[in-house]
Amino acid sequence: DAKTTQPNSMESNEEEPVHLPCNHSTISGTDYIHWYRQLPSQGPEYVIHGLTSNVNNRMASLAIAEDRKSSTLILHRATLRDAAVYYCILRDVERDYGQNFVFGPGTRLSVLP
Amino acid sequence: NAGVTQTPKFRVLKTGQSMTLLCAQDMNHEYMYWYRQDPGMGLRLIHYSVGEGTTAKGEVPDGYNVSRLKKQNFLLGLESAAPSQTSVYFCASSWRGESYNEQFFGPGTRLTVL
Numbered sequence: 001d002a003k004t005t006q007p008n009s010m011e012s013n014e015e016e017p018v019h020l021p022c023n024h025s026t027i028s029g030t031d032y033i034h035w036y037r038q039l040p041s042q043g044p045e046y047v048i049h050g051l052t053s054n055v056n057n058r059m060a061s062l063a064i065a066e067d068r069k070s071s072t073l074i075l076h077r078a079t080l081r082d083a084a085v086y087y088c089i090l091r092d093v094e095r096d097y098g099q100n101f102v103f104g105p106g107t108r109l110s111v112l113p
Numbered sequence: 114n115a116g117v118t119q120t121p122k123f124r125v126l127k128t129g130q131s132m133t134l135l136c137a138q139d140m141n142h143e144y145m146y147w148y149r150q151d152p153g154m155g156l157r158l159i160h161y162s163v164g165e166g167t168t169a170k171g172e173v174p175d176g177y178n179v180s181r182l183k184k185q186n187f188l189l190g191l192e193s194a195a196p197s198q199t200s201v202y203f204c205a206s207s208w209r210g211e212s213y214n215e216q217f218f219g220p221g222t223r224l225t226v227l
Contacts, residue, residue: 032213043203043218044156087155101216103155
């Protein structure tokens, strides 16, 4: 199974950009890269996903390496509300159709005022 | 839209008691999921459903049963609760199961089994 590796924790200052890395060296050509985050005492929420090209939405940007073996979630201006655990997840329709997202331990982001 | 809702929010059981957790979604999603999350860990899939009347086992199904009698509801049952089932339970739903579909999560049910 394709797996992801993320740092256990990161810190950022408020209103500064944050780059959250994820390594997925065994990614397959059909794996989508998903990012979710979990705020304290809440359920996970979708952040962004992509396949090959970089993606932007109102919450964040996703930068995918050309060889797809790593990706970076970019929060352009961190706020206190962005303090959460961020999960990088691979999903492949051939392997995972209808089944779960595999949530690893994720990266705990702390935002300092 | 309420999204995904879960009842109850908190529950304390004694060993051997039974209970049912209810998940409801108002987004007309085909797929629904039950996860558990233990302290400091990621989520693990218990059971899931790809449509009304169908269910399937996930990663950690032992000790749980599920039913999907109506498209909008997914019930998780504990027939004889054990302390090892103390956890936070999350329900989720998605439009379908394709790789690019996002999952929408409920707020969770915190269950303690004494």
